[in-house]
Amino acid sequence: xxxxxxxxxxxxxxxxxxxxxxxxxxxxxxxxxxxxxxxxxxxxxxxxxxxxxxxxxxxxxxxxxxxxxxxxxxxxxxxxxxxxxxxxxxxxxxxxxxxxxxxxxxxxxxxxxxxxxxxxxxxxxxxxxxxxxxxxxxxxxxxxxxxxxxxxxxxxxxxxxxxxxxxxxxxxxxxxxxxxxxxxxxxxxxxxxxxxxxxxxxxxxxxxxxxxxxxxxxxxxxxxxxxxxxxxxxxxxxxxxxxxxxxxxxxxxxxxxxxxxxxxxxxxxxxxxxxxxxxxxxxxxxxxxxxxxxxxxxxxxxxxxxxxxxxxxxxxxxxxxxxxxxxxxxxxxxxxxxxxxxxxxxxxxxxxxxxxxxxxxxxxxxxxxxxxxxxxxxxxxxxxxxxxxxxxxxxxxxxxxxxxxxxxxxxxxxxxxxxxxxxxxxxxxxxxxxxxxxxxxxxxxxxxxxxxxxxxxxxxxxxxxxxxxxxxxxxxxxxxxxxxxxxxxxxxxxxxxxxxxxxxxxxxxxxxxxxxxxxxxxxxxxxxxxxxxxxxxxxxxxxxxxxxxxxxxxxxxxxxxxxxxxxxxxxxxxxxxxxxxxxxxxxxxxxxxxxxxxxxxxxxxxxxxxxxxxxxxxxxxxxxxxxxxxxxxxxxxxxxxxxxxxxxxxxxxxxxxxxxxxxxxxxxxxxx
Numbered sequence: 001x002x003x004x005x006x007x008x009x010x011x012x013x014x015x016x017x018x019x020x021x022x023x024x025x026x027x028x029x030x031x032x033x034x035x036x037x038x039x040x041x042x043x044x045x046x047x048x049x050x051x052x053x054x055x056x057x058x059x060x061x062x063x064x065x066x067x068x069x070x071x072x073x074x075x076x077x078x079x080x081x082x083x084x085x086x087x088x089x090x091x092x093x094x095x096x097x098x099x100x101x102x103x104x105x106x107x108x109x110x111x112x113x114x115x116x117x118x119x120x121x122x123x124x125x126x127x128x129x130x131x132x133x134x135x136x137x138x139x140x141x142x143x144x145x146x147x148x149x150x151x152x153x154x155x156x157x158x159x160x161x162x163x164x165x166x167x168x169x170x171x172x173x174x175x176x177x178x179x180x181x182x183x184x185x186x187x188x189x190x191x192x193x194x195x196x197x198x199x200x201x202x203x204x205x206x207x208x209x210x211x212x213x214x215x216x217x218x219x220x221x222x223x224x225x226x227x228x229x230x231x232x233x234x235x236x237x238x239x240x241x242x243x244x245x246x247x248x249x250x251x252x253x254x255x256x257x258x259x260x261x262x263x264x265x266x267x268x269x270x271x272x273x274x275x276x277x278x279x280x281x282x283x284x285x286x287x288x289x290x291x292x293x294x295x296x297x298x299x300x301x302x303x304x305x306x307x308x309x310x311x312x313x314x315x316x317x318x319x320x321x322x323x324x325x326x327x328x329x330x331x332x333x334x335x336x337x338x339x340x341x342x343x344x345x346x347x348x349x350x351x352x353x354x355x356x357x358x359x360x361x362x363x364x365x366x367x368x369x370x371x372x373x374x375x376x377x378x379x380x381x382x383x384x385x386x387x388x389x390x391x392x393x394x395x396x397x398x399x400x401x402x403x404x405x406x407x408x409x410x411x412x413x414x415x416x417x418x419x420x421x422x423x424x425x426x427x428x429x430x431x432x433x434x435x436x437x438x439x440x441x442x443x444x445x446x447x448x449x450x451x452x453x454x455x456x457x458x459x460x461x462x463x464x465x466x467x468x469x470x471x472x473x474x475x476x477x478x479x480x481x482x483x484x485x486x487x488x489x490x491x492x493x494x495x496x497x498x499x500x501x502x503x504x505x506x507x508x509x510x511x512x513x514x515x516x517x518x519x520x521x522x523x524x525x526x527x528x529x530x531x532x533x534x535x536x537x538x539x540x541x542x543x544x545x546x547x548x549x550x551x552x553x554x555x556x557x558x559x560x561x562x563x564x565x566x567x568x569x570x571x572x573x574x575x576x577x578x579x580x581x582x583x584x585x586x587x588x589x590x591x592x593x594x595x596x597x598x599x600x601x602x603x604x605x606x607x608x609x610x611x612x613x614x615x616x617x618x619x620x621x622x623x624x625x626x627x628x629x630x631x632x633x634x635x636x637x638x639x640x641x642x643x644x645x646x647x648x649x650x651x652x653x654x655x656x657x658x659x660x661x662x663x664x665x666x667x668x669x670x671x672x
Contacts, residue, residue: 016077
């Protein structure tokens with residue numbers, strides 16, 4: 001957590017929230033922007049992960065109310081800080097909107113939570129609301145952090161550490177580190193490996209020098225995080241399956257013989273680990289499917305049993321209620337029966353004798369409800385309206401009725417509990433069946449195929465020059481042109497270096513073009529191609545010229561100060577000193593198609609530069625055919641020149657792929 005937060009803070013602070021998307025129930029995607037940088041995609045999964053991603057994940061069609069609330073509060077807000085709460089699994093994202101200072105609390109322990117807190121420390125929104133023993137996550141309540149898992153190892157002194165570990169007595173040292181400092185098990189083991197201490201050794205048996213070694217190993221580990229000396233890597237097993245993702249090399253994996261794959265940043269390693277592990281896990285093995293089926297069968301048996309208990313509880317509740325009602329409805333005759341037993345009992349007669357006498361009277365034609373006597377338990381069995389039940393002669397008739405009503409009430413309460421349990425079991429059964437169906441569907445898929453599909457979703461980070469018009473010369477040099485006054489200004493001021501060459505057509509309404517030399521002297525051919533690029537995207541193309549003069553200068557010859565100190569307009573520069581001319585530069589460009597790895601891409605630029613990359617190209621010059629009519633015509637001609645394998649791909653290509661290669665969106669095809 002500390003390593004991830006350190007990287008995120010260095011990368012994301014002072015970025016602006018462009019939008020927030022819902023990926024899954026507990027997963028959000030923040031799209032953040034910084035000036036002159038590609039967009040950042042921050043994945044936030046409650047209880048699991050917080051990292052930048054290079055993939056374009058699938059979004060839910062309808063965001064949740066929580067996601068919509070976050071958009072309301074945080075869209076267009078500035079991210080001012082990313083911090084870890086002490087050494088806890090809690091990350092704070094601090095935002096500044098036009099009117100508020102807001103904190104998004106990301107809890108990464110247990111089931112996790114995401115909580116939006118206002119400037120007054122009150123909870124505005126939460127992914128999950130709940131009341132707990134030590135705090136409440138309820139809208140409008142003051143937000144309180146969870147109780148700490150342990151001491152912050154970044155702040156603890158050596159004396160505090162030694163005393164704290166010794167107090168833990170007969171606790172194993174590996175468990176003591178986790179309990180005392182909140183250090184995860186893997187890293188606790190790494191600390192002890194470095195200190196050469198047996199992890200199962202009891203704290204009470206550790207000598208002071210051993211505890212000192214443990215403390216030094218802990219500080220060494222923490223220093224690698226605090227100073228940013230990371231070696232991010234994903235751990236792989238013998239089958240190249242992802243096992244773990246770590247910010248730096250760990251001895252435990254090295255000693256176990258695991259392989260590793262190194263990444264340039266910890267966030268990149270986290271991204272690859274989580275996206276691939278979650279995707280590969282979708283491919284369920286036979287063992288997993290069988291396990292799910294066994295669980296489904298168990299739940300089915302539970303449903304049958306719970307339905308039986310439910311029916312019995314319903315019958316029991318209704319029967320006891322009816323008995324209570326019958327007792328009141330037949331009060332007179334039942335009261336007479338109870339009085340006979342109680343009166344005769346007081347006279348010293350045996351209950352059996354009384355029962356036999358009543359039964360003889362009944363045989364002789366009496367309508368007594370009495371059926372039998374349970375002498376052992378002293379209970380009378382009676383039958384009224386076809387219902388047989390017991391009465392206690394030691395109680396009043398109304399106490400007997402109350403007894404049955406109470407039993408009915410308890411049965412009703414049990415009924416509600418059984419209904420809730422049955423509902424939960426049925427829900428779990430449905431979820432298991434959905435998992436089985438999904439597992440059966442993807443079981444035939446292979447991890448390699450899923451990874452291949454994932455690669456298609458990977459967002460390629462655009463290079464800085466892709467915000468401009470650009471092309472590559474026949475010898476591999478990059479030249480970049482401004483699109484308007486703003487990009488002209490940025491291109492020259494920010495990206496033109498001392499050894500570069502700047503081109504401009506000698507006509508009002510032309511972009512500056514910067515040839516990136518990488519410190520090498522450009523060839524005559526390269527200079528000519530850059531001049532053609534500058535001429536083609538000048539106003540001369542729109543006006544239908546056949547040629548225009550172009551000059552090139554060094555970046556230091558450009559200035560924003562005009563004569564007598566006057567400033568020039570945005571996107572314009574004053575040129576001082578000698579200019580190098582390319583007289584009568586022809587206005588023509590080429591657009592070609594390049595095939596590689598079963599896919600195609602389009603290239604555009606000076607004719608010689610495109611010829612160096614492909615044999616399938618068209619040459620365009622100023623003309624009056626415009627828009628989609630022109631683009632479709634170019635694609636049709638390119639398809640004729642392309643190989644048979646690529647022909648259909650070219651015809652199906654989007655016109656957007658070649659739009660930027662055509663100056664002012666109009667031209668005519670000179671030749672193919």
